[in-house]
Amino acid sequence: MEVLDNLILGAHVAFTWQNVLYCLVGVLLGTLIGVLPGIGPVPTIAMLLPITFNLDPIAALIMLAGIYYGTQYGGSTTAILVNLPGEASSVVTVLDGHQMARQGRAGPALAIAAIGSFVAGCVATLVIATAAPPLAEFALKFGPWEYFSLMVLGLVAATVLAHGSLLKAICMVVLGLLLGLIGTDVNSGVLRFTFGVPELADGIGFVLVAMGMFGVTEIVINLEQGAKREVFLGKVKHLFPSKEDLKRSWGAILRGTALGSVLGILPGGGALLSSFAAYTVEKKWSKHPEEFGKGAIEGVAGPESANNAGAQTSFIPMLTLGIPGNAVMALMIGALMIQGIAPGPQVMTDKPELFWGLIASMWLGNAMLVILNLPLIGIWIKLLSVPYRYLFPSIVVFMSVGVFAYSNNPWDCLIMALFGVFGYVCVKLECEPAPLILGFILGPLMEEHLRRAMLLSRGDPTPFINPAEKPISFSFLLASLLLVAVIALPNIRKKREEVFVEET
Amino acid sequence: MRIKSPRDFWAGAMFAGFGAFFVAWSFAHYPMGSAVRMGPGYFPAVLGGLLVLLGAGVIAKSLAADGLRVAPFHFRPLVLVCLSVLAYGYLMQPGGLVVATATAVFIGALAGHEFKWKEVSVVALVLVLFSYLVFVKGLTLPFPMCPSFIDNCPIR
Numbered sequence: 001m002e003v004l005d006n007l008i009l010g011a012h013v014a015f016t017w018q019n020v021l022y023c024l025v026g027v028l029l030g031t032l033i034g035v036l037p038g039i040g041p042v043p044t045i046a047m048l049l050p051i052t053f054n055l056d057p058i059a060a061l062i063m064l065a066g067i068y069y070g071t072q073y074g075g076s077t078t079a080i081l082v083n084l085p086g087e088a089s090s091v092v093t094v095l096d097g098h099q100m101a102r103q104g105r106a107g108p109a110l111a112i113a114a115i116g117s118f119v120a121g122c123v124a125t126l127v128i129a130t131a132a133p134p135l136a137e138f139a140l141k142f143g144p145w146e147y148f149s150l151m152v153l154g155l156v157a158a159t160v161l162a163h164g165s166l167l168k169a170i171c172m173v174v175l176g177l178l179l180g181l182i183g184t185d186v187n188s189g190v191l192r193f194t195f196g197v198p199e200l201a202d203g204i205g206f207v208l209v210a211m212g213m214f215g216v217t218e219i220v221i222n223l224e225q226g227a228k229r230e231v232f233l234g235k236v237k238h239l240f241p242s243k244e245d246l247k248r249s250w251g252a253i254l255r256g257t258a259l260g261s262v263l264g265i266l267p268g269g270g271a272l273l274s275s276f277a278a279y280t281v282e283k284k285w286s287k288h289p290e291e292f293g294k295g296a297i298e299g300v301a302g303p304e305s306a307n308n309a310g311a312q313t314s315f316i317p318m319l320t321l322g323i324p325g326n327a328v329m330a331l332m333i334g335a336l337m338i339q340g341i342a343p344g345p346q347v348m349t350d351k352p353e354l355f356w357g358l359i360a361s362m363w364l365g366n367a368m369l370v371i372l373n374l375p376l377i378g379i380w381i382k383l384l385s386v387p388y389r390y391l392f393p394s395i396v397v398f399m400s401v402g403v404f405a406y407s408n409n410p411w412d413c414l415i416m417a418l419f420g421v422f423g424y425v426c427v428k429l430e431c432e433p434a435p436l437i438l439g440f441i442l443g444p445l446m447e448e449h450l451r452r453a454m455l456l457s458r459g460d461p462t463p464f465i466n467p468a469e470k471p472i473s474f475s476f477l478l479a480s481l482l483l484v485a486v487i488a489l490p491n492i493r494k495k496r497e498e499v500f501v502e503e504t
Numbered sequence: 505m506r507i508k509s510p511r512d513f514w515a516g517a518m519f520a521g522f523g524a525f526f527v528a529w530s531f532a533h534y535p536m537g538s539a540v541r542m543g544p545g546y547f548p549a550v551l552g553g554l555l556v557l558l559g560a561g562v563i564a565k566s567l568a569a570d571g572l573r574v575a576p577f578h579f580r581p582l583v584l585v586c587l588s589v590l591a592y593g594y595l596m597q598p599g600g601l602v603v604a605t606a607t608a609v610f611i612g613a614l615a616g617h618e619f620k621w622k623e624v625s626v627v628a629l630v631l632v633l634f635s636y637l638v639f640v641k642g643l644t645l646p647f648p649m650c651p652s653f654i655d656n657c658p659i660r
């Protein structure tokens with residue numbers, strides 16, 4: 001019962017009043033930004049990163065994690081009541097959730113979303129607790145070859161799971177890798193691509209890239225589209241789902257949880273992918289697919305469970321391998337590094353209280369969310385009626401505060417603005433920013449591992465692909481190759497495009 | 505030769521351009537080293553070359569298959585939101601938090617569809633108060649409150 005012992009250790013850490021408080025702040029903040037369309041977890045966490053510097057590492061991580069899974073709860077509220085996804089991962093919840101609200105069943109929809117998320121959250125917490133330790137132990141054996149190949153696999157997977165053109169997504173990854181190299185080269189001390197600007201010697205801050213491309217760009221896009229909102233003003237009554245509702249939902253909740261738990265672990269996966277996949281599965285599985293889009297409760301239960309499970313299990317690769325699967329996890333790694341903790345498999349053995357405390361806090365956070373969320377729905381509805389024209393100048397100011405607090409240097413505001421412009425151009429050219437961000441983070445790591453590997457093998461690249469010498473590295477690269485090949489097949493390509501068309 | 509998908513064409517051109525720049529700059533300024541001991545120019549040159557090839561692939565595709573036009577650019581919100589961020593950063597040291605926040609809010613609000621002096625003033629006031637209480641008092645971020653020419657700032 002090692003897992004149990006560890007969870008008890010974690011509970012001791014998570015249940016101190018200070019950490020409970022930070023967990024509460026995190027989940028409330030997460031719900032808030034989840035409810036508000038136009039601001040997501042990435043800029044929020046990026047904004048708070050500089051502030052977490054003053055916190056204890058455990059408290060910081062607990063709070064930031066709370067924001068991520070908290071948004072999954074909040075996003076569904078907006079989706080159901082406003083016919084607008086509060087968060088990208090609740091896009092599919094809109095389809096059936098809002099229909100239910102129109103039929104006067106907003107209460108059960110909200111309740112099922114919360115219950116589903118809670119079940120998923122509990123299961124995902126257990127998945128992390130059981131899957132992470134063996135994975136970390138396995139990863140301790142990795143040398144530079146394995147790490148390099150694993151990152152290749154991660155990046156390939158991230159492009160496959162991105163929207164739109166595969167080729168353009170790969171381009172974004174490579175460009176991200178290149179931008180990540182800006183700054184001082186660790187091996188030779190040479191300043192690369194700094195153009196004589198002293199601020200670039202330490203490289204471009206990841207937070208600036210993320211806030212620019214996700215925060216600034218997002219606001220500009222929202223402004224040009226003009227915010228359209230259709231708030232469901234009727235009173236939410238009959239919160240509790242009927243027996244019939246529960247009977248129809250429980251299967252969907254379990255399937256969504258399982259699917260989300262698996263897809264969350266994949267690089268490039270997480271909440272977003274999980275919810276789309278779950279909706280498709282529910283539609284296929286259902287005995288009455290014709291009800292979907294007209295208020296089928298399974299269409300709420302499945303995706304909402306899946307996105308919460310996916311959000312949580314996406315912590316697994318971050319915690320065990322030190323490799324971020326999505327932009328939020330990249331920020332988490334940033335948070336660890338701010339605290340002077342090198343991410344990787346050693347975190348679990350060196351800092352068990354951090355690791356297990358975080359896991360225990362997830363369960364606590366989910367419990368708080370389900371208890372707090374339903375009574376607070378009235379407040380969230382009020383918030384939704386705040387017009388965007390008040391909201392966006394505030395978001396701009398908060399982002400500026402975050403950036404400025406990072407270094408006290410206006411230069412950082414300039415860089416964020418530049419990445420905002422670049423992000424805008426990318427959106428116009430239909431290039432997804434997420435793969436670029438992943439590349440940006442992994443760029444320096446990949447180069448370091450590649451150089452070390454080549455030095456150790458005296459310039460011979462064959463160990464990477466020699467199954468007899470480095471079987472793990474070989475299988476990672478083979479898997480990457482297979483992924484690309486499979487996606488390039490005309491049949492699957494069509495299918496992939498269909499899936500991504502459905503979601504827009 | 506006709507560009508069938510302008511959106512892809514320009515994306516490809518952008519990638520190829522970036523790639524070419526990284527290759528050229530690496531060769532011009534940094535030692536390449538060898539595969540055993542890679543110099544600082546090695547990895548960026550390889551990646552840049554890869555990006556050129558991939559960008560060329562995107563361009564080739566844009567000539568072959570039909571696609572969409574480049575979505576129209578709206579410069580007003582883009583420029584104003586960026587200016588708002590810059591105003592905050594560059595006004596903080598000389599102007600202090602109150603000036604920086606208020607200016608950023610006003611410039612930012614111009615990016616929206618409606619601009620009402622009264623409303624925007626209220627938003628600015630609320631944000632200044634919030635920043636003061638939460639960031640300066642609560643989280644003790646070292647932001648100056650008053651413009652730098654005032655020696656004894658009454659707000660602390």
